[in-house]
Amino acid sequence: MKNTNKDIKKQINLTIDGIEVGVDEGSTILEAARKLNIHIPTLCYHEDLCVAGNCRVCVVEQEKVKSLPAACAMPVSEGMVIHTNSMKVRLARKHIVELLLSEHHADCTKCYKNGICELQGLASQMLTGDHLFLDLVPDHKYTIDMFNTAIIKDDSRCIRCQRCVRTCEELQAVSALGVAYRGNHMKISTFFEHPLFEVVCTNCGQCVNRCPTGALIERNYIDQVWDAIYDTSKHVVVQTAPAVRIALGEALGMAPGKIVTGRMVAALKRLGFDSVLDTDFTADLTIIEEGNELLSRLKKALLDKDPKVSLPMATSCSPGWIKFIEHTFPEFLGNLSTCKSPQQMFGALVKTYYCQKRKLDAKNVVSVSIMPCTAKKFEANRPEMRSSGYKDVDYVLTTRELGIMIKQAGLDFESLPEEHFDSIMGASTGAAVIFGTTGGVMEAAIRTVYEVVTGREIPFEGLNITPVRGTEGEVREASLKIEKVKPEWSFLEGVELKCVVANGLAHAKKVMQDVKDGKANYHFIEIMACPGGCLGGGGQPIPTNKDIRTKRKQAIYEEDMGMSIRKSHENPEVQLIYKEFLGQPLGHKSHELLHTHYTPRKRY
Numbered sequence: 153m154k155n156t157n158k159d160i161k162k163q164i165n166l167t168i169d170g171i172e173v174g175v176d177e178g179s180t181i182l183e184a185a186r187k188l189n190i191h192i193p194t195l196c197y198h199e200d201l202c203v204a205g206n207c208r209v210c211v212v213e214q215e216k217v218k219s220l221p222a223a224c225a226m227p228v229s230e231g232m233v234i235h236t237n238s239m240k241v242r243l244a245r246k247h248i249v250e251l252l253l254s255e256h257h258a259d260c261t262k263c264y265k266n267g268i269c270e271l272q273g274l275a276s277q278m279l280t281g282d283h284l285f286l287d288l289v290p291d292h293k294y295t296i297d298m299f300n301t302a303i304i305k306d307d308s309r310c311i312r313c314q315r316c317v318r319t320c321e322e323l324q325a326v327s328a329l330g331v332a333y334r335g336n337h338m339k340i341s342t343f344f345e346h347p348l349f350e351v352v353c354t355n356c357g358q359c360v361n362r363c364p365t366g367a368l369i370e371r372n373y374i375d376q377v378w379d380a381i382y383d384t385s386k387h388v389v390v391q392t393a394p395a396v397r398i399a400l401g402e403a404l405g406m407a408p409g410k411i412v413t414g415r416m417v418a419a420l421k422r423l424g425f426d427s428v429l430d431t432d433f434t435a436d437l438t439i440i441e442e443g444n445e446l447l448s449r450l451k452k453a454l455l456d457k458d459p460k461v462s463l464p465m466a467t468s469c470s471p472g473w474i475k476f477i478e479h480t481f482p483e484f485l486g487n488l489s490t491c492k493s494p495q496q497m498f499g500a501l502v503k504t505y506y507c508q509k510r511k512l513d514a515k516n517v518v519s520v521s522i523m524p525c526t527a528k529k530f531e532a533n534r535p536e537m538r539s540s541g542y543k544d545v546d547y548v549l550t551t552r553e554l555g556i557m558i559k560q561a562g563l564d565f566e567s568l569p570e571e572h573f574d575s576i577m578g579a580s581t582g583a584a585v586i587f588g589t590t591g592g593v594m595e596a597a598i599r600t601v602y603e604v605v606t607g608r609e610i611p612f613e614g615l616n617i618t619p620v621r622g623t624e625g626e627v628r629e630a631s632l633k634i635e636k637v638k639p640e641w642s643f644l645e646g647v648e649l650k651c652v653v654a655n656g657l658a659h660a661k662k663v664m665q666d667v668k669d670g671k672a673n674y675h676f677i678e679i680m681a682c683p684g685g686c687l688g689g690g691g692q693p694i695p696t697n698k699d700i701r702t703k704r705k706q707a708i709y710e711e712d713m714g715m716s717i718r719k720s721h722e723n724p725e726v727q728l729i730y731k732e733f734l735g736q737p738l739g740h741k742s743h744e745l746l747h748t749h750y751t752p753r754k755r756y
């Protein structure tokens with residue numbers, strides 16, 4: 153591709169700490185300093201969000217200018233001379249952090265973010281000790297919202313940087329969080345200060361992932377899982393989601409984008425889980441159930457001309473998306489696939505099929521899942537998720553929580569050997585792995601559905617259906633012409649299957665609004681609540697930003713390419729479970745254990 157004049161931006165030259173640098177017009181001082189590998193501390197700034205410029209931790213000194221500009225917000229100008237480490241700058245930053253701490257309940261040893269908190273890191277870097285400002289903490293009445301099964305909001309640890317508010321509004325279009333009151337009383341609040349579980353919050357955890365302090369954290373279940381492991385009367389089964397294996401290394405000091413599947417399995421075995429299984433198994437199962445559901449809806453619409461059939465059909469794997477649609481577009485709940493998420497299918501099968509095969513009593517089995525997601529915690533606690541007769545998934549841990557457990561156990565993660573998942577419910581395919589990235593469920597479904605209908609492999613090199621691979625920050629539409637079908641699928645001959653893929657709830661909202669307004673005529677919609685899909689989930693290691701998500705995505709496709717089986721319907725354990733237990737896709741047992749219903753909820 154050729155550069156056009158429009159692509160070339162004017163270069164601005166400036167000097168930072170005595171070094172000259174040229175950057176594109178419109179860049180900020182922070183971006184210019186990063187180009188020189190000069191570190192300027194930040195707090196309210198986050199790469200994924202618009203600039204707020206409200207904490208002022210990033211101040212720098214500009215020659216011939218009296219005030220100190222905020223590097224994250226100030227655009228560069230020609231000839232600018234900047235000092236990032238002068239006496240004036242250092243003192244200003246120290247006082248800013250001391251001011252923040254004067255309003256902060258800094259009981260770090262009791263805080264979940266101890267050791268990984270950005271505020272604590274700055275305090276330690278700036279050697280804030282006895283400081284100039286009055287301690288305002290005793291005068292404040294702080295709220296701690298502990299009512300949610302997924303997220304805890306502790307106002308005493310909030311520094312009012314508003315990263316959470318911007319995340320919820322800009323990326324997720326949910327606006328569950330906002331700013332209330334003014335001045336010293338300003339706080340981050342919800343609609344009429346209701347607890348998070350009573351408002352539109354989807355539990356996506358994107359705010360948790362971006363909160364620099366312990367003010368927004370996941371509800372952790374680490375101690376409960378340790379208790380289960382140490383209880384010799386319990387058989388503890390763990391399942392791990394696709395996006396965990398390409399991010400867990402980051403929680404343990406490794407570079408982003410490392411595939412650690414084998415080491416993760418080894419670590420889980422050493423932690424003491426009785427059986428280490430793979431959510432990818434039920435991701436493959438989801439494709440069989442959901443693919444059949446899509447075909448059945450298409451048949452009703454195209455052949456039977458049933459006016460009541462709900463098309464487009466939308467995926468249902470992402471629990472943040474499910475809660476979003478329940479609140480925001482309840483009239484479209486019939487368009488959701490009735491398939492449970494792979495996590496919940498897995499939980500229901502652990503306490504039925506797995507127990508039957510292993511001759512275990514389900515009441516003695518504890519089912520744990522490791523997820524990139526905080527919304528999965530909420531999902532596991534939905535009242536309808538008890539189709540085994542027990543709570544199908546007892547505890548959900550995020551990738552971060554598993555990282556903590558591995559550290560608690562003193563394991564040297566990087567030196568662990570590569571081990572394999574146990575059987576049964578441990579076999580998977582490349583199609584299941586790509587569930588971890590945006591567009592993956594769509595691609596996995598098409599790999600199977602196309603082959604079922606035509607008897608041929610999808611005609612894309614290496615099975616890589618690149619047109620449906622989602623891209624962060626955009627809604628991706630694609631269509632696929634179905635030709636030369638088997639006789640029993642003749643109603644699909646020549647049909648152009650129209651698909652759309654979106655990640656992040658702001659994009660999901662756009663897709664659904666277009667459907668509602670009659671501007672789009674899709675057959676199949678894939679939505680993932682988090683930017684980039686599950687690999688960018690709210691429970692993934694911190695930091696998560698676009699560069700890191702890109703590396704995780706590359707790792708997911710690499711893992712897919714390395715699998716010996718890459719189509720869900722070829723998973724031998726999936727074939728076996730239909731033979732031994734489920735009968736047929738969409739059959740009676742499947743409906744009982746693998747499918748669910750949804751709950752319309754109010755916007756407020």
Ligand code: SF4
Pocket residue numbers: 256257258259260261263264265266267269270271272309365366367
């Ligand atoms: S939020 Fe950070 S500074 Fe505050 S108590 Fe927790 S670890 Fe300490």
Ligand code: SF4
Pocket residue numbers: 309310311312313314315316317340362363364365367368
């Ligand atoms: S809850 Fe966290 S992200 Fe939100 S304003 Fe407070 S410190 Fe910032």
Ligand code: SF4
Pocket residue numbers: 303319320324326327328329352353354355356357358359360
């Ligand atoms: S969990 Fe998601 S929806 Fe809920 S407040 Fe945070 S960003 Fe908003």
Ligand code: FES
Pocket residue numbers: 193194195196197204205206207208209210211222223224225
């Ligand atoms: S990081 Fe620049 S003002 Fe907060």
